[in-house]
Amino acid sequence: MDFREHIERLDKMGKLVRIKSLVSKDTELMPLVRLQFRGLPEEERKAFFFGNVTDAKGKRYAIPVVVEALAASKEIFAIGIRATPETIREKLVNAQLHPIPPELVNRGVCQEEVHVGGSLKEHGGLEEFPVPISTPGFDKAPYTSFSHLITKDPDTGKVNIGNYRSQMKSPTLMGVMVHPTQHIGIHWAKCRKRGKPLQAALVIGTDPAISFAANSKIPYEAEEYAVAGGVVGEPIKVVKCKTVDIEVPDSAEIVVEGLITTEYFEPEAPFGENTGYMGYEMMNPFYEITAITHRKNPIFGGIISQFPPSESTKMRQISYESSYYAFLRYACNISGILDVAFHETGGGSRFCVIRMRKTSRSQPWQALNAAVSFDAAIGKIFIVVDEDIDPRDPDAVHWALATRMQPDRDLRIREGRTVMLDYSAIPPGIVGEGEGKLYPEPTGASALVIDATLKWDYPPVCLPEKKYMEKAIEIWKAEGLPPLKLKAPWYGYSLGFWTKENEETARWAVEGDYVRCGEKDKGRRRKVEECPRR
């Protein structure tokens, strides 16, 4: 499946909006899609297709823009990897366990048109494409955002694919953020040592399985193409680039080939981050374009990766949830782990709720200690909840915090954490300069870990029993009342502290025999002075 087939599928499944208005890519396109993240529930969010695009100078583009086709919602993400929301986790874990290496082919539609040398400038370079401004009013340029940068380790030839936003600086020059701890940073440092630029291909518009792999935290040794192959169940077909020694997906919409300098830095950014704040300017290398190839009538793709929730937080959320679940459940062998939820409001990486059926009192703490240990930068707040709490519903999590947790007993602070984009640890003027930005003196950044599980048996949840709520739903429907979206819990259930006698008296009550209960109470009547002091 290529990108345009995916878009057709979304369209057929009612998950694509076609915008008819003439829309400016500089000031209108991204704000329009933003609205759905600030104003619609997740299940109503769709991918947006813009066929009628202009820019601030009034130029008209023949090439359409598609935004949010990868992960406007969990459902759209699932469609992209040929799964359902329920089978995502299984599919992704399986793909990492059973990768399928890519297959090199001779020709690819991604090279139906080739612009190199004089032809590159003639076709406008990057300006051939309607690259949108993601956060108009704050960004200093259009950035590619659905922007998979492919590089190789110069020692081993191992490929890395990552999604790195790239700042348009001229029709043939882009700024690119190369973080030293990311895999591309390792490639870059090795090339710098050899005194050579880093060859790269920037790919826009691919099979969503490749995008998933590009956005995942997979080990340095693993290859994203093979993980993507594992997702789709067959090898990803790739072709050689025209001007660099890199293979790209044969059906990619657009490929931008070039060289990343290892000699110079320039300011790059500001650009919005998943924290919800503008990422600040940093010194970074840049990318000199050597060729652009694309399909006939290419589709330009973009994603929203700034204020959460967004497409990028949705992808990060799903990816981290799979990784942490696999780590806690299998690597740490914590049998009680049922689910891991990273809330998008924390950028998909900072607010984590772990759902457990604990088999011992220490298991929640094992899970909390393990979760904190998995990555020094991921997660600021970790909360363990019981099986009956929906870990994705902030109200349910608050209910657990308010009623199942004592702060002095059930909460700890873990220090020695690394900062990733977190302005609360170090002021933004200092972030980006020197080592201190990663580990605030003297004890690093910190995380909060909370065991919000029941510590002992509780009386039942005080909602009517399930059979009565089910009957009420029937009456509700018969009365033509508005559609319900029921949240858990929506019926009462026992939490262990409930006797046979409690069950019996409750049954008398619903049978209309409340007086029997009153008589039973009377039988236990005592003089006040004989009762324990309250």
Add this chain to the structure above:
Amino acid sequence: MDFREHIERLDKMGKLVRIKSLVSKDTELMPLVRLQFRGLPEEERKAFFFGNVTDAKGKRYAIPVVVEALAASKEIFAIGIRATPETIREKLVNAQLHPIPPELVNRGVCQEEVHVGGSLKEHGGLEEFPVPISTPGFDKAPYTSFSHLITKDPDTGKVNIGNYRSQMKSPTLMGVMVHPTQHIGIHWAKCRKRGKPLQAALVIGTDPAISFAANSKIPYEAEEYAVAGGVVGEPIKVVKCKTVDIEVPDSAEIVVEGLITTEYFEPEAPFGENTGYMGYEMMNPFYEITAITHRKNPIFGGIISQFPPSESTKMRQISYESSYYAFLRYACNISGILDVAFHETGGGSRFCVIRMRKTSRSQPWQALNAAVSFDAAIGKIFIVVDEDIDPRDPDAVHWALATRMQPDRDLRIREGRTVMLDYSAIPPGIVGEGEGKLYPEPTGASALVIDATLKWDYPPVCLPEKKYMEKAIEIWKAEGLPPLKLKAPWYGYSLGFWTKENEETARWAVEGDYVRCGEKDKGRRRKVEECPRR
């Protein structure tokens, strides 16, 4: 305004649902209304009118039941006190500052029908009314829930009105929970000392202003009737009861007169609590009915007070928000206080978010320390957020926690707290027995206090500037896309860390002159070795 006029107003304003089906008060009525709290957004919630009521034995009732007429939503609460959601706080604070004493009148419609002596049993006692079971499957009896118990201090004659659920034990006997720290408990203890029962009147169906006063935490010295008078702007009219020395609202729907024993205890409850769990059985006095009076064609009223959110958590939320706001802003003179939000998921009393425009670094801590000090039992989690955070939106609060707070620096635990219904502090078997239930050894229960405000300037919120989002809303509407419910923040704004140069380059970008920014970057190009190590 009396209760039935209020119901008419709700009906006219589209806030009343009339249920046509025959509904059992024992197993169907309360579950039906429950559904709206687990399945509808607050603004869609309504009061429910049941005109066709039966019970588990098949008896038909001539008397209708109205549930949730007081506070199914903030809007309904506001209608009841003749305010709007925006003016509630002003109105309630004003009523407490300017109380108006009640006026004793000779006749009241609440005594159009009087059942006393033989007539009391003849009319079925309490069984004349369709008293619903609140949590079928767990409750051991029907309970009155819209149930204002009026008692007097035997020394001073000062009146207390509180809302106390009461368990039906027979047609003329009710269990009543008398908590020693509540005002009714003080009255009860004084009567016990004198060897006399506590005279009481249980009032069902009143002006909502009286219900608000009955549900508020007001000082022992203040009288609820006078606060209710302050709300409506004129004296509440009251009449003498027939068999006890108590005054009741002249227009009440139903009055149950009686004597609360000070000699005996009996088991009372289980009954659902605002914690979300069944409250467990406790030894409590009981209430012997001496007379029932009511209007012609009375309306029986009920409220839902169990799993949050509910009518009782909405009333508690609004009441506590007013009290804490007045305390922090005026009594403590913290000028930066903008809003106080108690989340209903915490039962309206346990999860509190304070919105501030802080004028000093210490002000959030002043507010946190003050909030914890206001009441030893109210509040388990207190969080201070900045002005731009919606304190009622859990996602916005999580965003602040994830990005503006470092646990080791910004979070503290406060011990020495008292337990109110909190099973997390002490196992439920111990709750209700002896003093330990109120203050777990050795340091009491605990609260968590968090300063989640910005500690220094941040870069802007990374959403498009307001003007671009407003333009996008126009396009959104023109395209006929689904209605938006925008959450704050929905546009980007500065948080202090943003230079004139940042503004200028962002302007160049939206004008289509991104290349100028690229050239500026190029002017700052440096050899990698000359840049600070990252």
